[in-house]
Amino acid sequence: MxxxxxxxxxxxxxxxxxxxxxxxxxxxxxxxxxxxxxxxxxxxxxxxxxxxxxxxxxxxxxxxxxxxxxxxxxxxxxxxxxxxxxxxxxxxxxxxxxxxxxxxxxxxxxxxxxxxxxxxxxxxxxxxxxxxxxxxxxxxxxxxxSSEEIRKISLPHSEGFKVKDIGDILYIEADNNYTQFHFINSEKMLVAKAMKEFEEVLNPAHFVRIHKSNIINLQYLKNYSNKNGFVVKMHNDIELTVSRRRSTEFIERVKAFLHK
The missing domain is CATH 3.40.50.2300 (Response regulator)
Structure with missing residues (x-):
């Protein structure tokens, strides 16, 4: 057959x-x-x-x-x-x-x-x-x-794939129809897929969208300030903007993450 x-x-x-x-x-x-x-x-x-x-x-x-x-x-x-x-x-x-x-x-x-x-x-x-x-x-x-937590992700590039640990993602950045992955070891990787596709499968208990252009891994969040706008500082001291309309949800998600 x-x-x-x-x-x-x-x-x-x-x-x-x-x-x-x-x-x-x-x-x-x-x-x-x-x-x-x-x-x-x-x-x-x-x-x-x-x-x-x-x-x-x-x-x-x-x-x-x-x-x-x-x-x-x-x-x-x-x-x-x-x-x-x-x-x-x-x-x-x-x-x-x-x-x-x-x-x-x-x-x-x-x-x-x-x-x-x-x-x-x-x-x-x-x-x-x-x-x-x-x-x-x-x-x-x-x-x-009803999928549970994802542990690894395979990111395609022009010559094949690179398999990465989800836990090593620091934050994700939207670039039109591309997505830039930033990892905890300072490595970067550009993928020819929209960020929305990754948002749909990443565990919402750990990953939160703070802006139309960024999703962060709460595991590496250092601090948050609303003194001069809404800003988060990540593990590598990079600062990212939290949009005003997402700020309330962001704070609730951080509380849930810290008390789980």
């Missing part, structure tokens, strides 16, 4: 890299197309018979979760390709076929294909209906959206 698959990822490097790994290491899978967005993927699903969808989570516009309702009608096996390593990953695995953490490990990639084949065999042997598959996807969506 050859499984038809599509790759949905807004990063061209990620699409090409995963396609190559599958071609070389997974002879039972054929990549029949690729999409750079959820909307493109929907169009493909209307015209192609797809057994597997390798689905990125954080993408501009709609994220990967928003494609799940369309998959209910197509009975396509979901394998998430995510940059986020979560404590809740066991819950995700219980409902999805699998997830692959970027950069993708070849052994895990091959295992995920075997899981798809096992699922299809089980469904065939037990005559599982579409209702069971739909329930699985709904459970998947609920489990992922």
């Amino acid at each position: 050859v499984l038809n698959a599509i790759i949905v990822d807004d990063e061209e490097y990620s699409r090409k890299s995963l396609s190559y790994l599958i071609e070389v290491n997974c002879p039972k899978v054929k990549i029949i197309d690729m999409a750079s967005s959820v909307s493109e993927a929907r169009l493909l699903l209307k015209t192609r018979q797809v057994d597997i969808i390798y689905l990125d989570i954080a993408m501009p516009g709609e994220n990967g979760f928003e494609l799940l309702p369309d998959l209910e009608r197509n009975e396509t096996s979901v394998i998430f390709t995510t940059a986020f390593d979560q404590y809740a990953i066991k819950a995700i695995k219980a409902s999805a076929i699998d997830y692959l953490l970027k950069p993708v490990n070849i052994h895990e990639l091959q295992e995920s294909v075997e899981k798809v084949l096992a699922w299809k065999a089980l469904k065939l042997n037990q005559n599982l209906g579409n209702q069971t598959y739909t329930a699985s996807l709904k459970s998947l969506s609920e489990n992922i959206n």
Whole structure:
């Protein structure tokens, strides 16, 4: 049996890299197309018979979760390709076929294909209906959206990925459709994704948006002053502005952080 698959990822490097790994290491899978967005993927699903969808989570516009309702009608096996390593990953695995953490490990990639084949065999042997598959996807969506703290993040760059500890992030800075990560060791990294996408997955107990341009890690907050405007000083003594409309929420979040 050859499984038809599509790759949905807004990063061209990620699409090409995963396609190559599958071609070389997974002879039972054929990549029949690729999409750079959820909307493109929907169009493909209307015209192609797809057994597997390798689905990125954080993408501009709609994220990967928003494609799940369309998959209910197509009975396509979901394998998430995510940059986020979560404590809740066991819950995700219980409902999805699998997830692959970027950069993708070849052994895990091959295992995920075997899981798809096992699922299809089980469904065939037990005559599982579409209702069971739909329930699985709904459970998947609920489990992922109740995700717990993320420990690592994989940040794409022009030559691949760099995996960083979430706890090492000092603050994040928006730069139009780019995001500049500032780390505790003074390292900086520019990523071609909007800051909003990272805000949606970072633990709100530790990370708070203080301005349209900045998210800070409360772990490294040194002090706050409203004497001459609203200003925070971070671990490396850099000062960042807290917008007036976010100041009340910021103070409440700091109180919650200190008393947890």
